[in-house]
Amino acid sequence: MKTASANAAKDLYKQLRCLSWEQLWSKHVPAFNRETPGSKARNAGLVRAVSVVFSESGSHSQKAEVTAWLRSLLKDPDEKIRRYAMAALPKIGAEASDEEALIELLRKENPTERERKYLARALDKIGGKATLDVADKLPVQTSLKVKASIAREESPSTIRLDERIEKIAGLQIQLRSRRGLEGFIRQEVESSQQARQLFKVKSSRPGLVELTPLADFSLSDLLSLRCFGTLAFVLKKIPKPDAAPIAKVLAASSHLLQTLTQGSVRYRLDFPSLGHQRALVREIANRVYALSPDLLNDARRAPWAVEIHPYEGQFLVELRPRLSPDPRFSYRRLDVPAASHPPLAACMARLAGNSGNDVVWDPFCGSGLELIERGLLGGARKLLGSDRSAAAIDIAKSNLEAAALRVEADFFHGDFREADLASNSISQIITNPPMGRRVPIPNLAGLIADLLETSARVLQPGGVLVFANPLSIRPSYARLELDMKQRIDLGGFDVHLERYIKTHR
Numbered sequence: 001m002k003t004a005s006a007n008a009a010k011d012l013y014k015q016l017r018c019l020s021w022e023q024l025w026s027k028h029v030p031a032f033n034r035e036t037p038g039s040k041a042r043n044a045g046l047v048r049a050v051s052v053v054f055s056e057s058g059s060h061s062q063k064a065e066v067t068a069w070l071r072s073l074l075k076d077p078d079e080k081i082r083r084y085a086m087a088a089l090p091k092i093g094a095e096a097s098d099e100e101a102l103i104e105l106l107r108k109e110n111p112t113e114r115e116r117k118y119l120a121r122a123l124d125k126i127g128g129k130a131t132l133d134v135a136d137k138l139p140v141q142t143s144l145k146v147k148a149s150i151a152r153e154e155s156p157s158t159i160r161l162d163e164r165i166e167k168i169a170g171l172q173i174q175l176r177s178r179r180g181l182e183g184f185i186r187q188e189v190e191s192s193q194q195a196r197q198l199f200k201v202k203s204s205r206p207g208l209v210e211l212t213p214l215a216d217f218s219l220s221d222l223l224s225l226r227c228f229g230t231l232a233f234v235l236k237k238i239p240k241p242d243a244a245p246i247a248k249v250l251a252a253s254s255h256l257l258q259t260l261t262q263g264s265v266r267y268r269l270d271f272p273s274l275g276h277q278r279a280l281v282r283e284i285a286n287r288v289y290a291l292s293p294d295l296l297n298d299a300r301r302a303p304w305a306v307e308i309h310p311y312e313g314q315f316l317v318e319l320r321p322r323l324s325p326d327p328r329f330s331y332r333r334l335d336v337p338a339a340s341h342p343p344l345a346a347c348m349a350r351l352a353g354n355s356g357n358d359v360v361w362d363p364f365c366g367s368g369l370e371l372i373e374r375g376l377l378g379g380a381r382k383l384l385g386s387d388r389s390a391a392a393i394d395i396a397k398s399n400l401e402a403a404a405l406r407v408e409a410d411f412f413h414g415d416f417r418e419a420d421l422a423s424n425s426i427s428q429i430i431t432n433p434p435m436g437r438r439v440p441i442p443n444l445a446g447l448i449a450d451l452l453e454t455s456a457r458v459l460q461p462g463g464v465l466v467f468a469n470p471l472s473i474r475p476s477y478a479r480l481e482l483d484m485k486q487r488i489d490l491g492g493f494d495v496h497l498e499r500y501i502k503t504h505r
Contacts, residue, residue, distance in 0.1 A: 009084075012045030021058045024050050029069065037078055044084045047073065051088030067092050071101050079115055086118040090125035099126055106137055140286045148298035151264030157303040158262045159321050161219045165260070172202065173211040174318060175228035177343060180488030180497070184227045184347040185209045195225060207489075219260070219321060223328055226346035226373070232307065232320035241271065241308050241315050243280060247287030249317045250306060254292045256319070257304065266298040268322070269306045329369075331403035334395040336366045338439070340432045341491065344468075345369035348430050351484070351499055352466045354379035358427040361458070362386070363416030363451060368396030370430045375405040384426075386412040386419050417450055421458045429455050429465045435495070436470070448473045456480045456502065465500040479503045 016024060024046075032046050047070070054066045070092065073085035082105070089098050105111065106119050120142045123131045127146040135143040151157075175185050182204045189195045189211065198217045202210040209228065222231050233256070236249045250267075257265045269284060271277045285297035305320040325332070329342040348370055352360070356379045362370050365385030374380055383405075385396050393411045400409055412419055433451060436444045448471050455465045456477035465480070468490060474482065484499040 008042060009045040009048075012043060013048045014045075016046055016049035017052060019049070019053070021053050021062070024053055025058075025062070025066070037076075040076070041078045041080045044080050047081065047084040047088050051091040055091040055093070063092055067094065067098060071098055074101050074105055079112065083115060083118045086115075086122040090122055094122075094126040096128065096130075099123065099128060099130055102126075103130055103134055106134060140289060141282055144285060144289045144297060147293075148264075148266055148296040151266060151296060152298060152301060155264040157264050157266055157301075159219065159303050159323065160260050160262055161223065161327070163260055164216045164218055165213075165256070166216050167213050168256075171213055172234040173199070173213065173222065174232045174234060174316075175209040175211065175222075175225070175230075176232070177207055177209070177227065177229045178341065178489045178491070179207040180486055180494075181227060181229075181343065181347050182207060182209050183486065184350060185225070188225050188227045188350065192225070194221070223323075226328055226376075227343050227350065229341075229343050230320055232305075232318035235317045235319055237311065237314045237316055239314055241274070241277075241280070243283040243287055246284050246308065246317055247291060250284070250288045250295060251291035253319060254295055257295065260321075261303060264296060265294055265304075266296045266302040267304040267306050267319075268299055268302040269297055271308045273310055274308070331372060331399050332367065332369070333398050333402050334367065336389065336392045336395055338435070338437065339367045340369045342369055342373075344432070344488070344490075345373045348432070348466050348468075348497065349373035349377055351497070352428045352430050352464050355427060357381050359425065360384065360428045360430060361419075361421070361426045362431045363419070363429065363454070364431050364433045365396050365411070366392050366432070368399045370432060371396070371409070372400055372403045372405065374428070374430055375400075375403065375407045380407050383407055383409040384412070384421075385409070386414065386416050388413075388415055417454060419454075423457050424460045424463075426458045427460050427463045429459065429463075429467070431467045433467060433470075435468075435490070435493075437493070445471055445473060449476075452480065452500075453477065455500070459502040461502055461504040463502045465498075465502075467498060468495045469498050470495045475500065 016028060028046055029050065032040060032043055035043065050066060054063055070085045070089050073081050076082055086102065102119055102122055111119060120138050123138065124142050124145045127142065128150060131146045132143060177185055186201050186204050186209055189199060189201055198213065198215055198221055199211040200214055202212045235253050238245045269281045288295050288297065303322055305322050307318045307320055309316045309318060332342065352374060354377055358380045359382045360371060360374050360380050361384040363386050365371060365387045368385060371383045371385055375383055387393055390413050393413050397411060433447065434441050441447055448469065452475035456475055456479065459465065479502055480500050481503055482498060483501045486497045487494050488497050
């Protein structure tokens with residue numbers, strides 16, 4: 001239970017937090033400085049308010065004055081004032097002199113356990129090489145965080161995509177996707193000559209395809225596949241997510257991580273299905289650091305993610321490269337609201353097929369992903385895009401230019417129903433129409449019906465329509481026949497990915 005003093009400090013902070021930095025600095029700080037020690041302790045909430053307000057406003061010189069004032073409070077005889085100053089310094093943007101002041105307090109004084117904890121928390125955030133010199137006086141977690149921070153700045157990390165990974169007995173690769181796309185991933189692997197030589201599909205389940213390596217491979221080999229969302233290496237299966245076994249697995253993966261990383265080896269530990277596990281993450285990170293000091297847990301810009309996933313009554317310890325932006329979709333310079341998921345666009349393009357001389361139209365082109373993915377497959381003679389948003393047309397053109405496709409392309413700003421397209425002139429229509437989720441559609445059923453009717457008119461005999469259908473609507477035109485239907489997750493709600501073929505009869 002919080003003490004009355006703690007509650008009073010919190011209440012004062014809430015009152016002062018709403019004031020401007022001028023009011024705090026010119027009125028309340030001078031009054032605080034004149035108070036007696038006991039009164040200062042009761043008004044410690046001012047220190048917190050000053051740090052928060054000045055972190056959001058005030059000039060550089062003003063912040064320097066505030067930092068100097070906070071640094072002076074580190075010498076206050078009252079422990080509470082010192083602790084509030086320790087917590088406040090990192091918020092302002094502390095410098096080397098502030099780190100030195102904290103270390104001096106750690107060395108020369110005899111801090112209580114609580115004060116030592118606050119010192120460690122402050123040095124977690126602003127500590128540098130000088131902090132590592134007093135690591136014996138600090139928790140392991142602080143040394144780990146400071147070392148990760150130094151490595152992040154001095155040794156930026158990148159993932160070696162072309163480095164060969166030796167075939168490791170028992171190594172499994174997980175390709176994760178939105179539920180319903182796993183069949184497309186499997187088909188892509190099994191239809192690619194290169195992928196078939198390197199990988200074997202072990203199994204698939206909703207949202208997941210498991211591969212077994214057949215030979216040495218690289219991350220670039222895996223990234224030649226476009227239909228999956230994320231990839232990960234299964235390091236080991238464990239009975240339950242306990243700290244000791246997870247730490248041993250990570251430490252044992254040190255060689256693999258160092259092989260695939262240029263620069264410092266930093267990872268972010270996460271339990272996607274178990275929510276925040278801060279205490280467990282901290283314990284695992286400390287154990288890993290003790291076993292392998294070159295592996296640093298780092299929540300900021302780490303090139304690797306270590307994720308613990310439940311699996312058939314056990315848990316998988318997975319190592320996932322954090323590739324942002326995804327090099328497969330580097331053409332995506334800009335985006336539009338509710339844009340297509342790139343792997344879904346790749347799946348739709350594959351579903352449409354390749355006749356070798358296709359004219360492809362996307363009536364709702366958005367940022368152009370479906371058209372670009374279809375163009376990357378080859379065999380497209382012309383790409384056509386239309387959209388009611390002029391901004392979307394500009395974005396699609398920019399992304400298409402970035403993709404460097406040698407394909408004729410044309411875009412039309414306006415309603416797809418007004419597109420000047422002759423009957424039987426299009427061989428493929430690939431589109432992800434508005435779903436009415438983010439932007440209400442007055443008559444979504446009418447929109448989908450018009451899409452089907454327009455497709456039936458402009459498609460050539462044998463032509464294909466591939467689209468994500470949010471409704472249970474079928475074409476009234478007899479020659480447009482449903483050829484394939486797959487339920488997929490479109491990010492929190494299900495739709496059907498459908499393929500229609502215009503028959504010759």
